[in-house]
Amino acid sequence: MPEPLPELRPLLDSWELSLRAVNKSPTTITSYKRGVRLFIEWCERTEHRAELTRPLVQTYIAELIEEGKEANTVRLRLAALRAFARWLVEEAELSDDPLVGIKQPKIPTKVVEALTDDQLRDLIAACKGKGLRDRRDEAIVRLMAETGIRSNELIALAVSDLDLQRGLVTIRRGKGAKGRIAPFGPQTAAALDRYLRMRRSHKLADTDALWVGVGGKSFAYFGLNDTLRDRATRAGIGGFHLHLLRHTFATRWLRSNGSEGGLMAVAGWSSRSMVDRYTGASASERAAVEARGLGLGDL
Template sequence: MVSRTPDDLQDLLVSWLRELAYLKRSQHTITTYSKNIGLYLAWAREHTEAPSLSRQSVQTWILAMMQAGAEPSTAGTRLKAVRGFSRWLADEDEIPTDEIADLKAPNVDRKVVPALSDEQCAGLIDACKGKTFADKRDEALIRLMLECILRAEETILLDLSDVDLNTGMATVRRGKGGKGRRVGFGPATTRALDRYLRARKTHRLADLPAFWLSQKRGRLSYTGLDRIMKQRGAQAGITDMHAHRLRHTGASRWVMAGGSEGGLQAAAGWSNRAMIQRYTASVREEQAAAEARRLNLGEF
């Protein structure tokens, strides 16, 4: 058993990705891990003479990445992939020891993701008003993600058999951590989904099991979903629009409407209640500000 070069590790990466597929990690996760490890290996070929995956090498890479302007959250995500790869290599006796098992990610400033206002949500829906396939699909997509507080990957992995308009229920087969759940939606979303499904029947790939179809290809991809969100956000005058804002907004709207925290936790597929505070931070700040103005404690 010897220290591995970046080229050795590039070959072993293929085996680890097969292992992840066996463990039923999502394709998005596998692709992301492959990309992030590839970035490290490319850097290691050029910038270090230390054994690849040594603690010194990985720490230097993280520092260089942040000095180049990467956010701590980005550095942490990339480190997570490399750390998982290193753990597997050690378990498989492909490297002498896992030197980065306890290497901590950089501290991350927790940013408050602002929830969309009701006016902005309505603007997104208005941006989809039209009779084209894309218009009908995008309205249904936005409504379902908002109301059901879905993750992006959960959304694009839905199949036709997972959505029941008669009961107003959708089944997420594999949420984060491989956990499935059922989520409910109301009449407005049902109507939008029905309009989309009628348009979908005319798609040349209508026989595919995927619920969401791109205009020219098959199942809508993560990149395609992101493109839709940016396009519709721009049409609605919303800057920095991305799919995850719909999840934050859905959680905030749940709280504002008086929904229970237990119900929100179940609907969003969170394993602990701490996520409720994180995802509803912006709306709670607004509530606190409104309460402060009502209390008027600055008056003496």
């Protein structure tokens, strides 16, 4: 008689403890737990018993694709279930991993157009002002656009992570718990300096967190999302999302003839495929510029 499969929901908190114990980042833990929780909710909604079996997971993934979920969403959901399955085996909650060998489905990746230089200038201009929020938002936009720093990495920065004189920001805990140093230029340094001088009079001036909110409050992801969306609306930029600044950084780097190796180092990528993923929309444009410079038709 086959062994009964464990109930999944009661095990989520134990799994979270184990993820913390192996020093997974808060972002990874949140993403993993959300991925498994959404699977459990789908099981309940479709009147399936919430258990980890290969056929059930394949059905779930197929439905995500039919619903039109983006490739990255499907990838993250499956990655969460795979990680959970491995942990269940390690903890002897399952005798075998049912998801070993299950393949990522091939889904067309959505092409993301980077901001143009004019749009980026308009976004910066929409942050202009003499208030704390204005100076903070301009510094944030400039830093994100010039270094490609991820939103969660930006929020985690401490004041001591900035070296304005040398134009360097230290990202101590990037994706995969990997740190790196990213450079920025004089305009970004000046914007950061203006913000830091105003920050001195804030209620949280003595705390480590680099970014502070208005009215003496702290500043976190949702505050970042709301304030930059508002700035984008003022700049007349439709469909703005935080990750768009990372796409813009990568595209502008390659348009300026920066090397792919340098881009990977500054962006914190270990896989060459990430370059294509973030700059695919501008690849034809760059190829056309390169082709004109080669003069292959000059016979």
